[in-house]
Amino acid sequence: MTGRGEPEAELESYVAPAPGTPPTPPGASWRKAGMAIGVVVALVAGLFGLAAVTSDGGEGSPEAAVQKLVDALENEDVLGALEALVPAERTMLRGRLTELGEQLRRLGIVDERLDLGHVPGADLTVEGLELQAEKLGEDVAVVRAGAGTARLRIKGEELPIGPLLNDLVDDARTISSPSPADLAEEDAMLVAVRRGGDWFVSLGYTVAELARREGGAPVPKFGRGVAPKGASSPAAAVRELAAAAAAFDVRRAVELAPPGEADALHDYAPLFLPAAERAVASLRADGVRAEVPTLDLDVDSAGEGEARVTIKRLGVNVTTEDGRFAFDYDGRCTKATGPDGEVLPQLCRDDEDEELPFRRAAFSYFQLTVVERGGDWFVSPTGSVLDAVLGSLRALERDELAKVVKESPFALLFLVYPSPFLLGAGAFHGIGDIEDEENVSIGSDSECLPAEVEGTSDTEYVEVPCPSPAMPAPAVPPRGVVPPPPPPTQPKATGLSPRLAPATTTSAAPYEAPPSETSATAARS
Amino acid sequence: MATAVTVAGSLGVAAAGFLPWSRTGRSRSGLELARTLHEVGLAPGRPLGTLLVLFLFTPLLAAAVWIAALTRRRLLVAMLGTATGAVAVAAALLLRTSSLRTDEGGDVAMAAGLLAMAGAAVLAFLWRDEEGDR
Numbered sequence: 001m002t003g004r005g006e007p008e009a010e011l012e013s014y015v016a017p018a019p020g021t022p023p024t025p026p027g028a029s030w031r032k033a034g035m036a037i038g039v040v041v042a043l044v045a046g047l048f049g050l051a052a053v054t055s056d057g058g059e060g061s062p063e064a065a066v067q068k069l070v071d072a073l074e075n076e077d078v079l080g081a082l083e084a085l086v087p088a089e090r091t092m093l094r095g096r097l098t099e100l101g102e103q104l105r106r107l108g109i110v111d112e113r114l115d116l117g118h119v120p121g122a123d124l125t126v127e128g129l130e131l132q133a134e135k136l137g138e139d140v141a142v143v144r145a146g147a148g149t150a151r152l153r154i155k156g157e158e159l160p161i162g163p164l165l166n167d168l169v170d171d172a173r174t175i176s177s178p179s180p181a182d183l184a185e186e187d188a189m190l191v192a193v194r195r196g197g198d199w200f201v202s203l204g205y206t207v208a209e210l211a212r213r214e215g216g217a218p219v220p221k222f223g224r225g226v227a228p229k230g231a232s233s234p235a236a237a238v239r240e241l242a243a244a245a246a247a248f249d250v251r252r253a254v255e256l257a258p259p260g261e262a263d264a265l266h267d268y269a270p271l272f273l274p275a276a277e278r279a280v281a282s283l284r285a286d287g288v289r290a291e292v293p294t295l296d297l298d299v300d301s302a303g304e305g306e307a308r309v310t311i312k313r314l315g316v317n318v319t320t321e322d323g324r325f326a327f328d329y330d331g332r333c334t335k336a337t338g339p340d341g342e343v344l345p346q347l348c349r350d351d352e353d354e355e356l357p358f359r360r361a362a363f364s365y366f367q368l369t370v371v372e373r374g375g376d377w378f379v380s381p382t383g384s385v386l387d388a389v390l391g392s393l394r395a396l397e398r399d400e401l402a403k404v405v406k407e408s409p410f411a412l413l414f415l416v417y418p419s420p421f422l423l424g425a426g427a428f429h430g431i432g433d434i435e436d437e438e439n440v441s442i443g444s445d446s447e448c449l450p451a452e453v454e455g456t457s458d459t460e461y462v463e464v465p466c467p468s469p470a471m472p473a474p475a476v477p478p479r480g481v482v483p484p485p486p487p488p489t490q491p492k493a494t495g496l497s498p499r500l501a502p503a504t505t506t507s508a509a510p511y512e513a514p515p516s517e518t519s520a521t522a523a524r525s
Numbered sequence: 526m527a528t529a530v531t532v533a534g535s536l537g538v539a540a541a542g543f544l545p546w547s548r549t550g551r552s553r554s555g556l557e558l559a560r561t562l563h564e565v566g567l568a569p570g571r572p573l574g575t576l577l578v579l580f581l582f583t584p585l586l587a588a589a590v591w592i593a594a595l596t597r598r599r600l601l602v603a604m605l606g607t608a609t610g611a612v613a614v615a616a617a618l619l620l621r622t623s624s625l626r627t628d629e630g631g632d633v634a635m636a637a638g639l640l641a642m643a644g645a646a647v648l649a650f651l652w653r654d655e656e657g658d659r
Contacts, residue, residue, distance in 0.1 A: 031595050038592040045539075045584030048556075057564040079549045082565045094565055 057083045058198020062133040062141035065192045065199040070126055076119040086193055086200035088260025092382040096390060103393040107401050108164035121159030125151045129183065137222035139194035140205060140267075145183035152178055164402055193263070204264035217271045225267040229255040230376025234307035235297045237370050237377040246290045246316075248280040258371050258378035265381075289319045294328070305372040306380075308387065314366070329366065364391025527647035531606035532594045534641025538613040539587035541637055542580070544630030546620060555616065555630050556581060576619065579612045586612070590641075600652050606645035613638030 059065040065084060072080030078097070082090045104110045113120050129148035135141045181188075191205035212219070231237035237256060244252035254262075254269045294315030300308045314329040323339020333348040349363045369383030546555040553561065559580045586609040593601040617635035620627055 034595045035592060038588050038595060042585055042588035042592065045588050046582070049578075049582040049585055057561070075551045077549055077551055079553075079561050079565060080551070083561055087564075090565055 058195065058200050059084075060199065062135075062143050062192035062194075062199050063131040065201050066131055066143040066190050067129070069190070069201045070129060074124050074126055076122070076124075078119070084201050086195055086202045086204075086260075088195075088258075088263070089203055089382070092261055092380060092386065096383075096386045099390055100386075100393070103390060105162065107393065107396060107398050108162040110160045111162045112160075113158075114160035119160070121155045121157075123153040123155065125153070126183075127151075133192070136191075136209070136219050140222050141192050141199075142209060143190050143192055145186075145188045148183045149180045150183055150188075151180040164398070164405060202264065204262070205267075208264040208268040212268060212271060215271075220268050220271055222267050224270075226251060226254045226265075226269040226273070228257065228259040228262070228266055228373070228378065230258070230373065230378045231256070232377070234299045234309050234370040234372075234377050237379050238297055238309045238311075238368050239295060241368075241379050242292045242295050246292045248283060248290070250276040250280065256379050258373050258380050260373065261371070261380055261382055262378075287319070287321055291317050293317060296331075299370075302369065306383070307370045307372075307377070309368045309370050311366040311368075364388050364395060367391065527644050527651060528594050528599060528602055530644030531602050531641050531648055532590055532644075534637050534639070534644055535587040535590040535606050535609045537637025538609050538634055538641060539584040541613065541630055541634035542583055544633055545628040546630035546634075547628055548626040552628060555634060556584075558620075558625075559616070573619070576612065576615055579608075580616045583609055583612055599648050603645040603648035603652060606641045606648070610638035610641035610645065614642070 059068055069081055069084035072078075072084055082094060082097070085093070101110070101114060105112065105114070127149050130146040131143050132146040133141045133143045189206070189209075190201050191209045192199045193202045193205055194200075231240050241253060241256050243249075244256065251269075251273055254265060254273070257265050259266070292315065294313050295311070296313035298310040298312050300310070302308045311329065312331045314327070316327045318325045325339060326337040328335045328337075331349075333346040335346050336344040338344075365388045367384075367388065369380045369387045370377050371380045371383065372378075542555040542559075544554060545552040546558050547553050549558070549561075559577045563574070563577045563581070586605055590602055590605045590609060593605055613634040617631040617638065620631045
């Protein structure tokens with residue numbers, strides 16, 4: 001191989017060079033052939049490496065992109081599913097999904113069998129799938145299922161249920177599989193977008209398109225929506241978002257959402273902005289004013305082009321025709337003041353309260369994720385919410401979670417969207433003792449209502465366990481106390497992160513307009 | 526002999542990249558897995574990201590070892606062989622410590638990588654001795 005021990009055959013075939021030319025050493029032809037092969041292989045390998053490094057993993061058509069996602073889901077392949085998503089969306093999910101799995105394992109909600117390459121116990125089968133693409137714009141297409149069925153088989157005994165839930169799910173084998181769905185009948189659709197010449201599935205565009213269809217709005221002009229406009233620094237981005245919220249400036253809030261991740265928001269914003277701005281004008285005409293007199297921020301780098309901005313101190317004043325409402329957060333405790341000067345009980349970060357261990361976790365929502373795009377900084381709605389959920393999970397301990405879940409399994413739902421609600425509900429100390437003879441009594445079995453549940457055939461009614469004191473779901477404030485505002489239901493529409501909503505509760509009783517309710521109302525309008 | 530071992534190890538690493546390394550829903554070869562992880566960005570931090578990129582270029586490195594061996598550049602063979610072997614071993618170790626389900630490709634790459642590194646080490650010693658003699 002190296003020319004030190006050439007075969008005899010080669011020596012025999014050696015031809016003496018013509019006079020005057022330098023002699024060719026034995027084995028030179030083999031070496032030349034080897035070199036040629038090596039160079040060709042090196043070129044091909046180099047090109048392969050370059051293509052792999054520069055590729056985003058997209059597909060050549062919208063249908064192929066959706067098919068890739070379906071294949072990944074069928075194979076329980078989380079990596080493949082992520083690969084099918086548009087890069088800007090997967091960027092926000094990638095590391096966070098891994099940590100989400102780790103935290104859920106740490107807390108005992110799932111067990112070790114759950115990993116990125118395999119989701120045991122759930123087997124999706126899609127048969128006869130025929131996809132049809134309809135272009136909404138040059139780079140946006142709706143992909144519908146023209147035919148095909150999907151069946152989800154649940155193998156209860158294989159589900160990666162962790163020790164925390166084992167006691168609750170006594171017999172996981174009884175979990176039944178839903179009946180097969182006709183994808184064409186269900187009008188199943190996903191939206192694919194083209195980025196860098198390749199097609200990817202976009203969750204953001206899919207949600208926006210579904211909302212547009214539901215609302216009967218026309219197709220927007222893609223690429224001509226609200227242009228993203230960032231800020232000069234991470235802190236400036238959050239300050240400008242707060243200023244936009246105080247000014248009820250929905251357009252500015254949308255501008256501050258990052259390109260890529262919020263492309264769908266920017267494209268579809270013209271469909272709802274006029275109505276939102278009319279609602280804001282109406283609010284202003286009614287004399288509603290808001291201001292953010294205090295906003296102290298702390299910025300931490302969260303990797304290349306990403307930062308976490310922690311709200312150290314926050315003050316929000318809202319003036320309505322009913323008076324002035326104020327919310328203050330001093331980095332440790334929250335305080336809300338109503339128009340008559342009444343002060344709601346404080347909720348503090350380091351409170352030790354066995355009845356509401358999630359309260360501590362809820363403070364992770366006083367943080368926003370900010371990303372850098374093209375030199376400007378934008379507030380990431382997806383990153384902010386996911387990081388807050390992860391922060392909440394990190395703040396919990398397995399033992400305290402187990403205790404709460406034992407009392408009320410439904411408390412687990414608040415891990416998904418705990419913050420504004422818990423900050424609000426938790427503002428009432430001794431929430432389990434709050435009773436009002438005219439309203440629902442927290443923790444009282446007599447007041448629990450059946451809930452409507454969609455069954456396989458008919459609508460079924462099941463008895464929902466009453467919320468325990470540890471489960472702050474239906475918190476109703478005592479009389480004379482103004483409850484904090486509800487969570488903004490459309491954070492994407494406003495660009496306002498739910499973290500900015502200082503407190504909330506769900507109450508059947510009417511209540512006066514609280515701080516930040518106005519901005520949320522404007523957004524909803 | 527040491528050159529042959531280094532070249533064989535390097536080519537083994539390149540070949541192992543095409544074997545199944547992990548079952549992530551479906552079976553993925555080492556190169557495919559590295560490409561997916563790189564695309565999806567599931568290698569947090571710069572060292573891991575660099576390792577993935579380097580692994581994608583192991584076929585190129587192996588071809589370079591082959592060419593260096595043909596041109597009898599023993600020091601270059603040793604250096605490139607060490608790099609190829611180290612990348613393969615590091616990638617295989619990374620896979621073993623991850624939560625992904627592993628296939629035989631990683632083990633083959635580990636063995637081939639160690640072979641390449643061993644050959645390269647011998648080559649480096651020989652080269653140093655020769656340099657000393659001169």
